[in-house]
Amino acid sequence: MRKLLFKSNYLFYIVVIVLFWSSSLKAKDKEDSKDIRVEIKEYISHHLKDSYDFSFFSYTKKSGEHVYVGIPLPVIIWDNGIKFFSSSKLKHGEDVAKVGSNYYKLEHGKIYKTDSKGTIFYDEKHHVTNYSPIDFSITKGVVSMLLIAFLMFSIFRNLAKSYRERGGLPKGIGRFLEPIIIYLRDDIAKPNIGEKKYASYMSFLLTVFFFIWFLNLLGLTPLGVNVTGNIAVTFGLALLTFLITNFTGTRDYWLHIFDPLGSSMKWSSKILLYIVLIPIELLGLIIKPFSLLIRLYANMQAGHIVIMSIIGLMFIFKSWIGSPLSFGLAFAIAIIELLVAFLQAYIFTMLSALYFGAAVEDHHHEDH
Numbered sequence: 001m002r003k004l005l006f007k008s009n010y011l012f013y014i015v016v017i018v019l020f021w022s023s024s025l026k027a028k029d030k031e032d033s034k035d036i037r038v039e040i041k042e043y044i045s046h047h048l049k050d051s052y053d054f055s056f057f058s059y060t061k062k063s064g065e066h067v068y069v070g071i072p073l074p075v076i077i078w079d080n081g082i083k084f085f086s087s088s089k090l091k092h093g094e095d096v097a098k099v100g101s102n103y104y105k106l107e108h109g110k111i112y113k114t115d116s117k118g119t120i121f122y123d124e125k126h127h128v129t130n131y132s133p134i135d136f137s138i139t140k141g142v143v144s145m146l147l148i149a150f151l152m153f154s155i156f157r158n159l160a161k162s163y164r165e166r167g168g169l170p171k172g173i174g175r176f177l178e179p180i181i182i183y184l185r186d187d188i189a190k191p192n193i194g195e196k197k198y199a200s201y202m203s204f205l206l207t208v209f210f211f212i213w214f215l216n217l218l219g220l221t222p223l224g225v226n227v228t229g230n231i232a233v234t235f236g237l238a239l240l241t242f243l244i245t246n247f248t249g250t251r252d253y254w255l256h257i258f259d260p261l262g263s264s265m266k267w268s269s270k271i272l273l274y275i276v277l278i279p280i281e282l283l284g285l286i287i288k289p290f291s292l293l294i295r296l297y298a299n300m301q302a303g304h305i306v307i308m309s310i311i312g313l314m315f316i317f318k319s320w321i322g323s324p325l326s327f328g329l330a331f332a333i334a335i336i337e338l339l340v341a342f343l344q345a346y347i348f349t350m351l352s353a354l355y356f357g358a359a360v361e362d363h364h365h366e367d368h
Helices: 002-028 030-048 140-165 174-193 199-218 231-247 251-258 267-317 322-360
Strands: 053-060 066-072 074-078 082-086 097-099 102-107 110-114
Touching: 030 267, 053 140, 082 097, 140 174, 140 199, 174 199, 174 322, 199 231, 199 322, 231 267, 231 322, 251 267, 251 322, 267 322
Parallel strands: none
Antiparallel strands: 053 066, 074 082, 097 102, 102 110
């Protein structure tokens, strides 16, 4: 027993000494660590935003020049006419792009008009006051969405072709996708919308599910794509659900909003209640799509922040204990994100089907 206690204490002291030694080494580089924290924070912020190129990696030459390796994308802006140029001219905001007789510079992820020296002016709140042209650029997010749209078109076109040629039997990737499509039809669309009306919504439900799922998976690749973590994208998807719900809603659906009590009470008795009930019902129309866009945006954004932050800890710890732990934890969370990618697409599709079902549900007319 004494030997066991002695060995336990011995191991404990070794761990304490190693940790103390690691912390003492880090204390020497305290100032460098602060710079690393700032750099990691800026890198995460840059990763979460859309950009004008696909950046793979960068390095600094002995002369101090930064070299960025990646794929530049076309910049399209309107400044007294359409102007085209490559994003490589902007050099991540470190250089000024000359287009004709005009000069442009990238500042905080946005293009501003400037002079040949790249002068940027700020107000007292540190907001840029330079003129910003109208931007129609094909950014990394746009390319990613076009890529996924083309991929989906190719996959489902080939799937439909295999059904025709093989008498309803899929082949290739269709064998993997068919159970998912059947599940979406039989366990999401039919129960929530109804046997008679579900078919009208299947094209949208299938498209939005696979679009979100594939984009989420693309976001887990080293390309640094964060499309579904962009609130403008999730807003567009939620807006489509909102428009389809309300434009396909039946008479009963709108009666439930503007006359929820039906014929159970006289109008003279209902007026005071409706002063409260109708605004609540109208507010519910907005809250439903708002919850869709915030849920998808927040979950995917948070996943990227957590993984990038944990990876950044490796450069802060600089020790043989902390760095492997950070890498292992980041890897484990990345595996969980694979499930989250599917889950968020499922939740968005399920809730959309619920809203469609509520809009076309057959009510008992005697209640109105």
